[in-house]
Amino acid sequence: MPIVNRVADLHPEIQAWRRDIHQHPELLYDVHRTAAFVADRLREFGCDEVATGLGKTGVVGVIRGKKSAKDGDLKVIGLRADMDALPIEEATNLPYASKTPGKMHACGHDGHTAMLLGAARYLAETRNFAGNAIVIFQPAEEGGAGAAAMIKDGLMDRFGIEQIYGMHNGPGIPIGSFAIRPGPIMAATDELNISIQGHGGHASRPHKCIDSVLVGSQIITALQQIVSRNVDPLESAVISVCEFHAGTARNVIPQTAELRGTIRTLTPEVRALVERRIGEVVAGVAQMTGAKIDLDIKRGYPVTVNHVAQTELATDIAKEVAGNNNVLETPPLMGAEDFSYMLEARPGAFIFCGNGDSAGLHHPAYNFNDEAILYGTSFWIKLVENTLAA
Ligand SMILES: [Zn+2]
Numbered sequence: 001m002p003i004v005n006r007v008a009d010l011h012p013e014i015q016a017w018r019r020d021i022h023q024h025p026e027l028l029y030d031v032h033r034t035a036a037f038v039a040d041r042l043r044e045f046g047c048d049e050v051a052t053g054l055g056k057t058g059v060v061g062v063i064r065g066k067k068s069a070k071d072g073d074l075k076v077i078g079l080r081a082d083m084d085a086l087p088i089e090e091a092t093n094l095p096y097a098s099k100t101p102g103k104m105h106a107c108g109h110d111g112h113t114a115m116l117l118g119a120a121r122y123l124a125e126t127r128n129f130a131g132n133a134i135v136i137f138q139p140a141e142e143g144g145a146g147a148a149a150m151i152k153d154g155l156m157d158r159f160g161i162e163q164i165y166g167m168h169n170g171p172g173i174p175i176g177s178f179a180i181r182p183g184p185i186m187a188a189t190d191e192l193n194i195s196i197q198g199h200g201g202h203a204s205r206p207h208k209c210i211d212s213v214l215v216g217s218q219i220i221t222a223l224q225q226i227v228s229r230n231v232d233p234l235e236s237a238v239i240s241v242c243e244f245h246a247g248t249a250r251n252v253i254p255q256t257a258e259l260r261g262t263i264r265t266l267t268p269e270v271r272a273l274v275e276r277r278i279g280e281v282v283a284g285v286a287q288m289t290g291a292k293i294d295l296d297i298k299r300g301y302p303v304t305v306n307h308v309a310q311t312e313l314a315t316d317i318a319k320e321v322a323g324n325n326n327v328l329e330t331p332p333l334m335g336a337e338d339f340s341y342m343l344e345a346r347p348g349a350f351i352f353c354g355n356g357d358s359a360g361l362h363h364p365a366y367n368f369n370d371e372a373i374l375y376g377t378s379f380w381i382k383l384v385e386n387t388l389a390a
């Protein structure tokens with residue numbers, strides 16, 4: 001049987017944890033209940049060490065194998081799940097729907113946490129490996145860079161982590177399938193903020209004004225040529241201006257306008273190119289129109305780059321769990337993940353586990369599919385047992 005038999009026994013319990021966490025969603029670093037739930041379970045399982053408070057509310061469990069690793073062999077691998085939910089009003093009508101208005105587990109981090117707990121329980125029970133398995137439960141994946149906060153608090157060095165792996169559920173990928181690719185798998189995400197200071201006045205006297213609405217429109221139009229004419233057509237980039245605020249009356253040319261948007265890229269080179277070109281385009285429009293324009297690009301999560309050797313390893317494990325035909329090579333996604341920081345710190349890989357035909361991530365009708373538990377949990381277990389061979 002490709003999935004681990006014991007996981008089938010543990011399935012009802014893992015599902016119950018998942019649904020408990022689902023009912024109690026918490027945001028960003030404020031995951032106190034979830035972190036306490038995780039730490040309590042890890043202690044119950046008999047983890048050799050349970051550390052709390054890394055990256056404010058992150059939790060780490062250390063599970064030592066039966067044997068110590070031989071010299072030259074891999075000794076310590078890290079497995080990472082995320083614990084935080086989203087500020088979305090749940091619309092699933094599930095009996096175990098969120099009990100907190102305005103918050104829900106719409107990205108499946110409840111499932112990620114439960115699956116890694118299931119693997120921790122099995123690994124602490126059996127310990128059929130040499131070296132240490134480190135289970136990592138991070139806060140604030142959804143925009144708070146919780147992964148970076150845990151690394152800053154010494155995650156990698158304190159536990160001697162040599163390789164690191166992450167998993168996310170994937171709506172649209174069949175249950176019992178995985179998807180992965182070497183190299184960039186998710187995009188860098190940067191915030192774009194543009195403040196335009198024109199010169200307001202009467203709508204009938206435009207020649208006495210600097211029309212901030214027109215300036216904003218010219219910027220938005222000019223930005224389109226960066227992706228179409230500056231970025232190599234074989235590379236990827238997205239520049240989306242999603243907010244344009246200006247004006248309060250139909251007969252007043254407004255003094256100011258605000259534009260906000262997001263930039264997505266898949267390599268550091270394209271990221272830098274896009275950043276530079278936005279600066280030049282904005283400066284050009286400022287010169288052309290006489291408006292004063294402030295540009296602020298805030299760098300967010302870096303590109304999530306899978307390391308080649310660890311991606312091969314994760315692919316082999318996924319094939320063992322799901323079968324050779326059920327591990328797909330995914331194209332990169334233009335969404336972002338703060339697991340990118342962990343892959344900057346250590347070699348490793350990020351893999352998608354099929355969530356079947358569910359609503360999309362961050363949708364009010366989304367739900368983690370409990371049928372994925374067997375596959376995701378088995379993946380974690382086999383990853384440890386095969387890479388830390390006893
Ligand atoms: Zn998300």
Ligand SMILES: [Zn+2]
Pocket residue numbers: 107108109141168
């Ligand atoms: Zn997520």
